[in-house]
Amino acid sequence: MSAIATHLHDVRRQIHDAALRAGRAPADVQLLAVSKTFGADAVREAIDAGQHAFGENYVNEAIDKITALHTWRDGLEWHFIGPLQSNKTRLVAEHFDWVHSVDRAKIAERLSAQRPAECAPLQVCLQVNISNEASKSGVAPADVPALARQIATLPRLRLRGLMAIPAPTGNIQAQRVPFRALRELWQALRDDGLPLDTLSMGMSADLEAAIAEGATIVRVGTAIFGARPPHGTQAAAQETIS
Ligand SMILES: *Cc1c(COP(=O)(O)O)cnc(C)c1O
Numbered sequence: 001m002s003a004i005a006t007h008l009h010d011v012r013r014q015i016h017d018a019a020l021r022a023g024r025a026p027a028d029v030q031l032l033a034v035s036k037t038f039g040a041d042a043v044r045e046a047i048d049a050g051q052h053a054f055g056e057n058y059v060n061e062a063i064d065k066i067t068a069l070h071t072w073r074d075g076l077e078w079h080f081i082g083p084l085q086s087n088k089t090r091l092v093a094e095h096f097d098w099v100h101s102v103d104r105a106k107i108a109e110r111l112s113a114q115r116p117a118e119c120a121p122l123q124v125c126l127q128v129n130i131s132n133e134a135s136k137s138g139v140a141p142a143d144v145p146a147l148a149r150q151i152a153t154l155p156r157l158r159l160r161g162l163m164a165i166p167a168p169t170g171n172i173q174a175q176r177v178p179f180r181a182l183r184e185l186w187q188a189l190r191d192d193g194l195p196l197d198t199l200s201m202g203m204s205a206d207l208e209a210a211i212a213e214g215a216t217i218v219r220v221g222t223a224i225f226g227a228r229p230p231h232g233t234q235a236a237a238q239e240t241i242s
Pocket of ligand 1: 034036057081082165203204205219220221222223
């Protein structure tokens with residue numbers, strides 16, 4: 001087995017065990033493999049190990065991979081999970097299946113208008129700034145209900161749920177607090193009639209806490225592909241200037 005296949009196997013086992021411990025069906029937690037900064041070869045290895053859903057943060061880098069792998073394997077699913085500026089919405093609307101990082105009406109409207117007619121509706125999550133961090137993207141919790149209602153009316157989007165990246169904390173009990181807050185916000189929207197089925201929360205370091213609080217998609221990079229180059233190098237830098 002390749003290193004990536006071994007890591008994928010371990011992460012799937014971790015998800016499975018965390019779901020059982022939480023009294024949940026393991027099949028109700030999907031694994032999104034976050035392949036940002038890694039090349040098409042690494043993604044191919046993951047595909048060979050049975051993975052089909054991939055998360056990407058940098059538009060140009062992602063489209064190179066999507067294009068390279070398009071003819072190689074059908075049925076792949078591409079999720080955009082990074083900060084999205086309005087000058088990149090068309091590329092995202094044209095190449096991705098999901099966007100987890102929608103946090104304002106203008107971006108949502110552009111994605112809906114730019115989604116090609118021959119594609120299925122773009123599946124979206126609202127990104128919530130659940131830890132109220134000044135530096136973080138995401139809509140403030142208090143503004144979620146109004147924005148969710150607005151996005152739910154856009155014809156070429158399908159609002160699936162909420163996403164968050166909480167501030168890192170040490171232990172599992174502390175990690176659960178913001179995930180629980182996100183789930184409660186999500187549940188309130190559902191109680192209010194929005195047909196949401198997705199809670200995108202949990203990464204390599206906190207997926208167990210996220211699953212305990214109801215995550216339906218965990219986004220895992222490092223635990224599958226290994227450590228990434230430090231922020232601001234290579235892909236990230238290129239993306240900023242392009
Ligand atoms: C990079 C990234 C991940 C993966 O994080 P790891 O700690 O490497 O598992 C998940 N979600 C988002 C939004 C990311 O940008």
